[in-house]
Amino acid sequence: MLLKDMRVGQQGRIMALRSEGLHCRRLCEMGFLPGTEFSVIHRAPLGYPLALKVRGYEVIIGKTDAATVEVEAQHEINA
Amino acid sequence: MKSTHEGLEVEQVRGSLSPSGAAKSADARHVMLAGNPNCGKSTIFNRLCNMHVRTGNYPGVTVSRHVGNFAPDVQLIDLPGTYSLSSASTDEQVASSELLDNDAELIVNIVDGTSLERSIYLTLELKMLGIPMILVINMWDEVKKQGIVIDTAKLAETLQTDVIAVSAATGEGLEELKRTLNDYPYGIRPPVYLGSESIRDRLEDAARVTPDLFKPLAIYYAKSALIGDRYPKGLEESDQWKDAIRKAREELTADGKTIYQSFAEDRYAFIDSVLKECVGRDEKREAKESGAKGTLTDRIDSVVLNRYAAFPVFLLIMFAVYYISVTWLGSIATDWTNDTLFGETVIPSVSEGLASLGAADWICSMVADGIVGGVGAVLGFVPQMVILFALLSILEECGYMTRASFILDRLFNMLGLSGRAFIPYLIGSGCGVPALMTARTLGSESERRITLMTTTMIPCGAKLPIIIVFSGAVFSDVPFFAPLMYLAAVFMIVISALILKKFHSFKQSSAPVMLELPAYHIPMLRVVLLSIWHRTRGYVIKAGTIIMPCVAILWLLTHIGFAGEEQQFRMLEDEETGESLVADIVKPVSVVFAPVGFDDYRASVAVITGLLAKESIVSTMAVFTQSENPEDMDEEASDEEVEEARNSFYEALRNNMFDIKNRGTVGVLAALAFVFFNLFTIPCVAAVGVLRKEIGSSRLFWLAVAYQLAFSYGAALVTFQLGALFCGVGSFGIWTAVAILYLLAIAYIIFIKKAPSQQEDLMEPIRFKQIA
Numbered sequence: 001m002l003l004k005d006m007r008v009g010q011q012g013r014i015m016a017l018r019s020e021g022l023h024c025r026r027l028c029e030m031g032f033l034p035g036t037e038f039s040v041i042h043r044a045p046l047g048y049p050l051a052l053k054v055r056g057y058e059v060i061i062g063k064t065d066a067a068t069v070e071v072e073a074q075h076e077i078n079a
Numbered sequence: 080m081k082s083t084h085e086g087l088e089v090e091q092v093r094g095s096l097s098p099s100g101a102a103k104s105a106d107a108r109h110v111m112l113a114g115n116p117n118c119g120k121s122t123i124f125n126r127l128c129n130m131h132v133r134t135g136n137y138p139g140v141t142v143s144r145h146v147g148n149f150a151p152d153v154q155l156i157d158l159p160g161t162y163s164l165s166s167a168s169t170d171e172q173v174a175s176s177e178l179l180d181n182d183a184e185l186i187v188n189i190v191d192g193t194s195l196e197r198s199i200y201l202t203l204e205l206k207m208l209g210i211p212m213i214l215v216i217n218m219w220d221e222v223k224k225q226g227i228v229i230d231t232a233k234l235a236e237t238l239q240t241d242v243i244a245v246s247a248a249t250g251e252g253l254e255e256l257k258r259t260l261n262d263y264p265y266g267i268r269p270p271v272y273l274g275s276e277s278i279r280d281r282l283e284d285a286a287r288v289t290p291d292l293f294k295p296l297a298i299y300y301a302k303s304a305l306i307g308d309r310y311p312k313g314l315e316e317s318d319q320w321k322d323a324i325r326k327a328r329e330e331l332t333a334d335g336k337t338i339y340q341s342f343a344e345d346r347y348a349f350i351d352s353v354l355k356e357c358v359g360r361d362e363k364r365e366a367k368e369s370g371a372k373g374t375l376t377d378r379i380d381s382v383v384l385n386r387y388a389a390f391p392v393f394l395l396i397m398f399a400v401y402y403i404s405v406t407w408l409g410s411i412a413t414d415w416t417n418d419t420l421f422g423e424t425v426i427p428s429v430s431e432g433l434a435s436l437g438a439a440d441w442i443c444s445m446v447a448d449g450i451v452g453g454v455g456a457v458l459g460f461v462p463q464m465v466i467l468f469a470l471l472s473i474l475e476e477c478g479y480m481t482r483a484s485f486i487l488d489r490l491f492n493m494l495g496l497s498g499r500a501f502i503p504y505l506i507g508s509g510c511g512v513p514a515l516m517t518a519r520t521l522g523s524e525s526e527r528r529i530t531l532m533t534t535t536m537i538p539c540g541a542k543l544p545i546i547i548v549f550s551g552a553v554f555s556d557v558p559f560f561a562p563l564m565y566l567a568a569v570f571m572i573v574i575s576a577l578i579l580k581k582f583h584s585f586k587q588s589s590a591p592v593m594l595e596l597p598a599y600h601i602p603m604l605r606v607v608l609l610s611i612w613h614r615t616r617g618y619v620i621k622a623g624t625i626i627m628p629c630v631a632i633l634w635l636l637t638h639i640g641f642a643g644e645e646q647q648f649r650m651l652e653d654e655e656t657g658e659s660l661v662a663d664i665v666k667p668v669s670v671v672f673a674p675v676g677f678d679d680y681r682a683s684v685a686v687i688t689g690l691l692a693k694e695s696i697v698s699t700m701a702v703f704t705q706s707e708n709p710e711d712m713d714e715e716a717s718d719e720e721v722e723e724a725r726n727s728f729y730e731a732l733r734n735n736m737f738d739i740k741n742r743g744t745v746g747v748l749a750a751l752a753f754v755f756f757n758l759f760t761i762p763c764v765a766a767v768g769v770l771r772k773e774i775g776s777s778r779l780f781w782l783a784v785a786y787q788l789a790f791s792y793g794a795a796l797v798t799f800q801l802g803a804l805f806c807g808v809g810s811f812g813i814w815t816a817v818a819i820l821y822l823l824a825i826a827y828i829i830f831i832k833k834a835p836s837q838q839e840d841l842m843e844p845i846r847f848k849q850i851a
Contacts, residue, residue: 017340022167025306026591028343029162031197036347042384046489049498049592051384057194060485062497062592 001073004066006050011039012071019068031055032069101146107154108265109182113174113205114189115198116160117597119217121145122247123189124157127257131609132157133513135475136597137502139520142170144177149260155187159519162197164204164299165308167590169519169527178208179296184265186212187256192222192229192244193598195358199350200343202238207299209270213241213259220246221598225374226361234357239271248603270298274345281305281327288319305331306339376598380482389486398562400474401508404467405543405561412462413547421455441638441650449634450627453698457622460544460694464618465611467540471509472610476602480505481594488592494573495580495587497522499594500530504572507537508565509614511766514539515773522590529579531774532783533572535762538564540618541693542758548697552729553739553750564758571759575790577829584779586835618694625692633688633702636661656703674814675756675795676749682736686756692763704731745809748802752795760791793821 006012014036017024031054041058042051048063103109112120116138125131128147133140138160145157158177159170166172178186186205190198195216205212214234216222222229222244235242243259245252272279285304286297293300293314303310304324314320331341383392403409430447438446474480480502488498499521507514511534518530538546550560557563579585638651640659651659662680669683677683681703689696704727733739737753739746761767761784771780800818803809 017337020337023589023591024337025165025339026162026167026593028339029165029200030593031200031343031347033340033344033347042380042485043386044384044485044488045386045389049485049488051485051596055194055196057191057197058596060481060488060592060594060596062488064589065591065593 001071002067003050003061003069003071004048004063006040006071006073008040008043011037011074013037013074014069015072016070017068018070019065023065023068027065027069030059037074101148101154103146103156104154107148107152108184110149110153110155110185110187110260111178111183112155112157112187112189113178113201114160115162115191115201115595117595118160118189118191118198119247120160120189121157123215123217123245123253123256124155126247126250126253127260128155131613133610134606135480136478136600136602137475137480138595138597139170139499139502139517140475142516142519143173153260156183161201163201165303165306168522173519178205178210179299183208183210185260185263186210187215187260188212188240189215189217192216192218193225193227195229196347196350196354199238199353200346202240203273203346203349206238206240206273207270207302209268209295209298211263211265211268213243213256213263214238215256216242216244217247219244219251220249228359228361230357230359234353237353237356238273248600267295270296272298272302274349278331278342278345281323281330285320285323285327288317288323290314290317290320301327302342306342374598376478379599380596383479383482384485393483393486396474396479400470401562401565404463404470405546405565406559409463409466409543410547412466413460416462417455417459421451421459425455426451445631445634445638449702450631452701453630453634454622454627456698456701457544457626457694458619460547460697461615461619463543463547464540464615467543468509468611468614469607471505472607473602474505475610476600476606478597478599481596484594485596494576495529495585496526496576497590497592499592500526503530503534504537507534507539509540510617511535511537511539511762512769515766515769518773522592523588525580525585525588526590528774528779529576529585531770532579532786533575535766535770535787536571536575536759537568538758539693539762540614541621541763544694544697545754545757548700548732549750549754552732553737553747564754567755568758571790571794574825574829575786578825579786581828581832581834583835584782621692621694626695626698629688629691629695630698630702633661633684633699636664637702674800674817675752675792676745676799677737677753677756679736679738682753685736686753689757690761690764692765693757696757700732700736701728704728704735743808744806745803748799748806751802752799755798756791756795758791759787759794761787793818793825797822 003012003014014032014034016034017027017032019027036054038052038054040050041053044050044060048066049060050066051058051060112124114120117136117140121132121134121141124145124147125134128149130145130147132145141157141159143159147155147157149155156177158174161171161174164175164178166175177183186208188202188205190202202212202214216229216231229244231242231244241259243252243256245256247253272282282298282301282305285301286294289297289300290313293311300310300314301324302308304314305328328338332338336344382388426447429451430443433443433446483505484498484501486498487501491498491500500518502520503514503517506517514534514537515531518527518534521527521530546561546564550557550564554560580587637656637659639648640651640655640661640663641648642651642655642658643649656662661684665680665683665687668687669678669680672678672683672686681700684703685696685699688699733746733750737746737750739750742749762770767784770783771777774780774783796814796818800809800812800815801822804811804815809815
């Protein structure tokens with residue numbers, strides 16, 4: 001599944017990056033790499049961006065980028 | 080990036096409201112403060128150099144380098160935040176080009192102790208430069224509070240660098256940092272790649288065959304070339320080097336991963352292993368934390384970023400900020416200074432004082448009515464500025480800015496912008512100069528251009544007096560007139576963005592939207608007060624340096640001229656200003672404003688002086704209307720008399736400039752057109768200068784100026800012509816037709832014209848200028 005389809009409160013693990021160029025570079029720099037675990041903490045009122053907790057910090061990610069990250073959903077933290 | 084940015088790399092653009100720093104001197108040692116956005120570089124810089132550069136709790140406050148003197152022979156250079164040296168946006172380019180400028184003798188790498196994992200990524204990149212480095216772990220107080228335990232000695236050993244823990248907020252550790260800086264053993268360190276052997280060996284292979292000229296940065300250049308980033312062109316002359324790079328790239332991408340990903344994975348794997356060794360958690364503390372149901376930030380965000388509450392909370396905050404500073408508290412403050420301070424005390428006592436010194440009548444009049452009246456009209460708004468700047472500063476410091484970007488992102492997308500563009504617009508309501516510079520942080524070229532062209536339409540602090548004066552003089556029966564002007568500005572920006580994004584120069588390009596959410600903190604009183612002080616000081620200094628000479632000259636020009644039947648050149652009486660020199664000069668120009676209703680030469684003069692500084696519009700009006708002011712109001716003036724004095728200024732404004740007495744509704748519409756034109760047209764010269772530097776090409780600059788002039792004139796035309804038609808007080812003329820055509824053209828562009836096809840804003844690997 002893609003990162004953009006995750007629900008608030010879900011935890012997941014990044015499987016693969018499907019972007020190129022600047023987009024891929026920025027994701028890598030910020031530590032979005034296969035195997036990295038994260039949780040979705042907020043979703044903006046209009047659906048996007050998402051706010052994630054990853055590698056101990058919080059970051060917002062736009063729809064375009066979230067649509068290029070393949071993830072695997074794990075259990076929910078507080079359903 | 081695009082070549083248009085080359086000029087920005089080392090050039091420092093200074094805003095009129097940002098304190099000026101020292102110049103970079105060639106014989107001092109240069110110490111670079113580098114780190115991720117919002118890790119506290121500028122706060123530490125201010126503490127170390129006793130300076131007051133702009134700070135805030137959101138990423139991207141610093142957009143150009145700041146130079147400060149730390150010791151007689153040591154200069155600190157505060158850089159914009161960046162996540163890596165493969166720069167994306169303009170502000171990040173400033174950082175990487177400074178670091179690679181080969182005059183850096185020491186890097187102070189500041190990291191946020193609460194998110195070491197991500198921060199050290201940049202540290203590893205900096206280690207490749209072979210420049211001595213001190214790792215400063217900031218936010219140490221927060222680290223302790225969160226129960227994070229960092230073994231600094233072990234970290235120092237693994238990363239082969241000095242490690243100092245500080246807290247810029249509390250001042251902890253800063254003395255140690257100062258001491259370390261004072262007797263630092265400078266020199267060159269061997270550049271190292273900290274990571275797996277497979278990558279290190281390949282980089283070293285390439286470094287071995289690097290021509291001598293580029294040897295010092297050989298490891299870094301090899302990495303840059305490998306990942307397709309920039310490197311000096313001269314390296315390509317070495318076939319051996321090119322072969323080494325090619326071979327390394329083939330080997331590292333053999334498993335189908337992008338080369339950049341291989342590098343990042345390698346470095347994060349190294350970081351994970353380091354952190355496992357050096358960072359632990361205080362279990363007891365942690366238990367307490369989670370028991371309290373998350374941190375304060377989490378709890379605030381559960382309301383502020385809640386899907387349903389987010390927009391209402393945002394609107395409430397915005398309304399509160401502008402209602403308090405513009406309408407409620409602000410007007411109380413302004414009334415007090417204008418009526419009590421200036422009206423009752425300063426102006427009468429100045430005229431009396433001058434008269435008692437035996438000064439000539441015309442000098443008394445020039446000083447009291449021209450200079451004091453004109454400058455006073457501007458200074459009267461100082462208390463209101465203080466309130467506005469205080470609220471903006473609190474907003475910037477508390478951490479809400481990034482949240483607002485988050486909430487608004489999708490709305491801004493419709494305008495071809497990203498949520499991050501909210502920040503320049505908000506700053507623009509204080510002053511346009513720093514707002515234009517903040518546009519550097521925006522990711523895509525198109526977004527930056529649209530923001531640069533529209534951000535000064537937001538009424539800045541200097542345009543606030545115009546709104547207030549008109550709201551009192553002409554629109555006193557319109558409820559919420561001032562807040563409505565802010566809404567009108569938002570509307571104009573939306574229309575502008577919708578128009579601009581349909582043109583080729585603003586072709587939408589996509590840039591990654593990734594922004595760190597900072598933790599909230601209570602704004603430090605010291606920082607807020609300093610920020611108010613510096614911004615207000617800028618406003619007051621402008622009143623002395625621009626407004627004062629301006630009104631003095633203006634007063635003279637309005638009081639000399641060829642008058643009377645014999646057209647003799649002489650001093651004029653107050654009621655003869657119609658024959659003054661300024662009238663003779665400006666009257667031909669004011670014809671331009673006939674279609675929009677304010678062709679009175681006094682209004683035209685106000686428009687022209689407004690280009691120097693927007694608040695000058697108010698001071699100009701004060702000079703022109705002083706003849707109506709009671710000149711010798713004594714100190715025991717009663718409240719009614721004061722009220723009368725103010726009313727007479729308003730009366731004069733209404734009837735001199737806009738002739739509302741005779742024209743009625745038409746005059747009121749002309750006044751509204753005047754306000755619109757001045758709010759949305761080209762900003763003051765200071766902002767225009769910054770616009771020119773920031774927008775990059777002179778073609779775009781002139782386009783921006785032409786657009787702003789045409790757009791604001793159009794807005795005024797529609798207001799005046801169609802307003803008159805709508806109110807049944809105008810007849811259909813040629814200009815009415817033009818106004819209708821203008822609206823139709825806008826409608827065509829927005830609704831029918833096709834947008835240029837989307838284009839990926841891929842980073843072109845361009846090379847450094849040849850390094851001599």
